Amino acid sequence: MLATVYKSIPHVKITPLKIANSAFKSIHSQCDRNYPLEGVRVLDLTRIVAGPYCTMILGDLGAEVIKIERPGSGDEARKWGPPFINTTTETAYFVCLNRNKKSVCVDLKSQKGRDILYKLAEKSDVLVENYVPGKLDEMGLGYEHFKGIAPHLIYCSISGFGPDGPYRNKPGYDVIAASMGGFLHITGPQGGEPCKAGVAMTDLSTGLYAHGAIMAGLFQRTKTGKGQKIDCNLLSTQIASLINIGSNYLNTGKEASRWGTAHESIVPYEAFPTKDGYYTIGTGSDLQFQDLCGKLKRPDLAENEKFKTNQLRVKHRIELINTLRSIIVTKTKKEWSEIFEGGSFPSGPVNSLKETFDDPHVKEIGLVQNLEHPVAGTVRVVGPPVKYSDGGNSVRSPPPTLGQHTKDVLETILKYSTKQINDLKKENIIQ
Structure with missing residues (x-):
């Protein structure tokens, strides 16, 4: 990890830029260059869509993503069924957002659980969370708590409305941000009722913004040697995504309206x-x-x-x-x-979904891939849509079962003994 490299050279009297570049070269000389984020470790404290989508992209690019979940229940998307896959309890919803991740169940309300997260943060590069602003601060898991423990950490918060403004404590879902951000006002049949998009486009766009911001944060750290806090939110993303429609109003005062599938400025x-x-x-x-x-x-x-x-x-x-x-x-x-x-x-x-996935072009480019899940059997996922001329990204592992990697992560990364792990299990700190 870059954090490990920084700690290994604390007494070398060179500028932060040289420290960071030395660390960057050291890490990448030891890893597979085919994956841009090989050697980067991500702590994923996200649930539902926007956050998991962001961390899945980082995982596709080679990062080691450790998904921290609540013992007993985990990510809410694990319950968002039907449909379930192959008559199991694995939901299609969870599967589409959580490949290339490890699941670790830790009770973050307990001090021992928080201690585990602090220790993992010391050995990680990125932390991503999507709690309501202030919630993790109350639990001792806000950015300021980690800044002293792991100053190298890129800490990305994804929320409905951001940490500032009168809506900062308001919970936010995709359709709410799409409503308040003008998207529903311009979507739907002409003269008809507003419609939401068929998929959670505001969530996905926010996840993409967050993934890009994290990449920029990692790059900046190679220059400064320091981490930072990044804030992304659904409402700001949605308003930024209005592009020309927003510009029309800001610069000409022109109010938007719904056009169905038609375009206001181009015919046909x-x-x-x-x-x-x-x-x-x-x-x-x-x-x-x-x-x-x-x-x-x-x-x-x-x-x-x-x-x-x-x-x-x-x-x-x-x-x-x-x-x-x-x-x-x-x-x-x-x-x-x-x-x-x-x-x-x-x-x-x-196209219907059947026509989409049966399309000869879609089949030939190999976009859909099969994974062997430990419970659900063969699972089909849509792979990364971006291709690199030199390696890049890939689907490597299926979405994890709840707590599948808890023992492995504690043993291999934190060097916990079998007794320590068993004791934590008995206390219901981990699963």
């Missing part, structure tokens, strides 16, 4: 009904629109004075969309895929 750009479902078409330029009209065997549409430019197409949206709908509804998704093959404009069918 939406899902059209076909004989057997929906097909999405987007034309981001006038040349792409001309190409679409050619594929539809309606070159007259491209020549129509009402539709020659995108600005005109936006103005005459209803007339053009109604015409396109009357054409596209005459064929199936498969037929349109064949007709649009090789086109300059983006297009694709609205």
Whole structure:
């Protein structure tokens, strides 16, 4: 661990930059360079979605992720079923967010349990938690408690609303942040009710922001030799994710509205009904629109004075969309895929999950992978979506059962004896 290296050179009189670079080189000379985070240890005190998603990405990149769970129950997502996998108690929800991790059950309300975490922090590089701000401080597990014990630690807090402001103690879930952050206001059918996204996009975006922030923190530590606290929250992430819609309001005062699958500023750009479902078409330029009209065997549409430019197409949206709908509804998704093959404009069918995972492209790139779970048997997961030319990331181990690695971690990392471990079990400090 980088922490170990720092402690091994406390009396060397060189600048923090040189200390950090020496540590960085020392660690990476001893490990497999195929994984960017090989040799980095992460303490994962997160549950549900945003935090576990963040730490799973770090685990995919080679970090050793130790998931600290409550004895007896663990991560709440372990109970979020049905569906369960292969008639076991393992939920599909938990499985999708917790591969490449070790589960250690520790009672953090007890002093002996906190002592275990302090000792692990000394030998770790990152701690990620997603408690309501202030909760861990009350338990003696806040950043200030760890800063003295492990000054090298990157401590990342993920919360609903952050540590400041009037909402700081308010619990936050994805749909609440999406509601308060404007996302539900702009999502749903035109003139209809607000809709949440089909998956927890605010949670996932926050997990991605947190993962990137942790990587930046680790990189900065190679320059300074010091850890730091990072705060990520769902509401700020959601508002930042409004991108052009937020910019429209901030700079022009333009209020947003719901457009279904359509685009406010580009026409055509939406899902059209076909004989057997929906097909999405987007034309981001006038040349792409001309190409679409050619594929539809309606070159007259491209020549129509009402539709020659995108600005005109936006103005005459209803007339053009109604015409396109009357054409596209005459064929199936498969037929349109064949007709649009090789086109300059983006297009694709609205797939069911079966169609998505049966897609020949998805199969050929090997995105779905199989893991052998100790209880549930074969488990299928969607692997990392990012590829590296030199190693990078991979799915190496299945999501852990509750407390599966407690004994191993205490023995191998903290050097606890069998008697110490058994005594802690008898006291219900660990599981």
